[in-house]
Amino acid sequence: MNLFPELKKRYSGDNLNAREAQRLAEFIAFGPVVFQTARILLKWGILDIIRDSDNGMTIDEVAKHTNISIYAAKCLMEAALCIGILFIDPETDRFKISKTGWFLINDPAVRVNIDFNHDVNYEGWFHLEESLKEGKPAGLKHFGDWPTVYEGLSSLPEQVQKSWFGFDHFYSDSSFPEALEIVFKKNKTRSLYDVGGNTGKWALQCVAYDNDVEVTILDLPQQIKLMETNTSGKEGANRIKGYGINLLEASAKFPKNETAPDAIWMSQFLDCFSMEEIVSILSIAKEAMGDNTRIYIMETLWDRQRFEPAAFCLTMTSLYFTAIANGNSKMYNTEDLAECIKKAGLEIEKIYDGLGQGHSIIKVKLINQ
Numbered sequence: 417m418n419l420f421p422e423l424k425k426r427y428s429g430d431n432l433n434a435r436e437a438q439r440l441a442e443f444i445a446f447g448p449v450v451f452q453t454a455r456i457l458l459k460w461g462i463l464d465i466i467r468d469s470d471n472g473m474t475i476d477e478v479a480k481h482t483n484i485s486i487y488a489a490k491c492l493m494e495a496a497l498c499i500g501i502l503f504i505d506p507e508t509d510r511f512k513i514s515k516t517g518w519f520l521i522n523d524p525a526v527r528v529n530i531d532f533n534h535d536v537n538y539e540g541w542f543h544l545e546e547s548l549k550e551g552k553p554a555g556l557k558h559f560g561d562w563p564t565v566y567e568g569l570s571s572l573p574e575q576v577q578k579s580w581f582g583f584d585h586f587y588s589d590s591s592f593p594e595a596l597e598i599v600f601k602k603n604k605t606r607s608l609y610d611v612g613g614n615t616g617k618w619a620l621q622c623v624a625y626d627n628d629v630e631v632t633i634l635d636l637p638q639q640i641k642l643m644e645t646n647t648s649g650k651e652g653a654n655r656i657k658g659y660g661i662n663l664l665e666a667s668a669k670f671p672k673n674e675t676a677p678d679a680i681w682m683s684q685f686l687d688c689f690s691m692e693e694i695v696s697i698l699s700i701a702k703e704a705m706g707d708n709t710r711i712y713i714m715e716t717l718w719d720r721q722r723f724e725p726a727a728f729c730l731t732m733t734s735l736y737f738t739a740i741a742n743g744n745s746k747m748y749n750t751e752d753l754a755e756c757i758k759k760a761g762l763e764i765e766k767i768y769d770g771l772g773q774g775h776s777i778i779k780v781k782l783i784n785q
């Protein structure tokens with residue numbers, strides 16, 4: 417595998433000594449309670465008050481300030497010590513926030529991931545084994561009886577929707593400014609199909625970027641309704657059209673206008689499908705392309721991450737796709753997507769890396785154009 421340098425360094429070889437390896441194995445064994453302890457420390461504001469204290473805090477002080485029992489404070493804070501969220505100042509014997517605690521409080525990506533994992537994934541991952549064996553999202557059952565999470569998105573409980581969209585938007589939103597430059601400045605785009613356009617966030621940015629841009633959002637019919645409510649009355653919304661479609665249906669076709677679109681945009685979309693389905697969707701897209709049309713695939717490809725924690729998040733997120741989303745898709749690497757693009761009879765023209773939180777854009781054209 418052609419990994420980016422930091423990943424290659426980290427993932428080539430077995431780099432821990434025996435004691436570190438044993439500790440990591442126990443960290444894994446207690447993974448669920450490590451997660452819940454950290455989440456509760458954040459939710460109850462315990463990490464905040466310790467950070468804001470002048471000189472750290474004792475267990476009794478935390479119990480008093482947060483109105484919890486000394487027993488609860490002791491359990492949480494002793495566990496936090498061993499997890500590495502807190503440390504004891506050797507001079508004062510008081511608990512202080514570690515660097516890891518600081519990231520838990522301040523890193524927006526960590527907060528989004530905690531909410532996503534607690535509200536959307538936590539219970540579903542109990543069914544990961546079944547999902548892997550059957551290629552079906554067995555962990556989705558407790559939310560509803562849909563074949564994939566996408567049919568259920570608009571009817572998920574409010575808090576679950578909030579965390580799902582928070583996760584989805586956090587990653588794509590931060591890449592949109594650079595993506596706009598690539599799609600509209602480096603390439604002359606006037607008409608764009610936004611495939612899997614979701615709530616219309618990208619489409620709104622496209623029409624605001626340039627007064628001549630027209631966007632058609634292709635998404636599941638129930639999602640199009642949500643998008644229309646979300647975009648209604650906003651600047652340029654009259655240049656956004658919705659097109660309800662299930663791209664997994666055999667008869668699915670992109671809308672056919674007099675001229676082919678300049679751009680077909682797929683952001684965080686192809687990761688919702690198996691490789692076989694991706695080939696089929698790209699083949700459908702190909703039918704709608706003209707010589708000058710380019711497909712822009714924006715994905716967080718885990719092998720192209722500059723920083724290892726990002727690759728970690730992405731390979732873990734793959735298992736959300738397994739247990740909750742659809743049972744057959746993942747966060748892909750470059751090789752996988754390149755294979756699908758080739759099988760669909762298309763060609764990679766260029767790959768732009770390092771957008772926002774670690775997105776790449778694969779620009780795709782018809783062969784020999």
Ligand SMILES: C[S@@+](CC[C@H](N)C(=O)[O-])C[C@H]1O[C@@H](n2cnc3c(N)ncnc32)[C@H](O)[C@@H]1O
Nearest residue numbers: 566588612614635636639661662663664683684
């Ligand atoms: C992960 S979201 C991506 C949203 C957005 N493009 C972004 O970058 O934030 C995937 C989108 O694909 C849509 N989708 C999933 N399965 C689909 C299907 N079979 N046909 C059409 N759209 C689908 C979902 O409704 C959802 O809006």
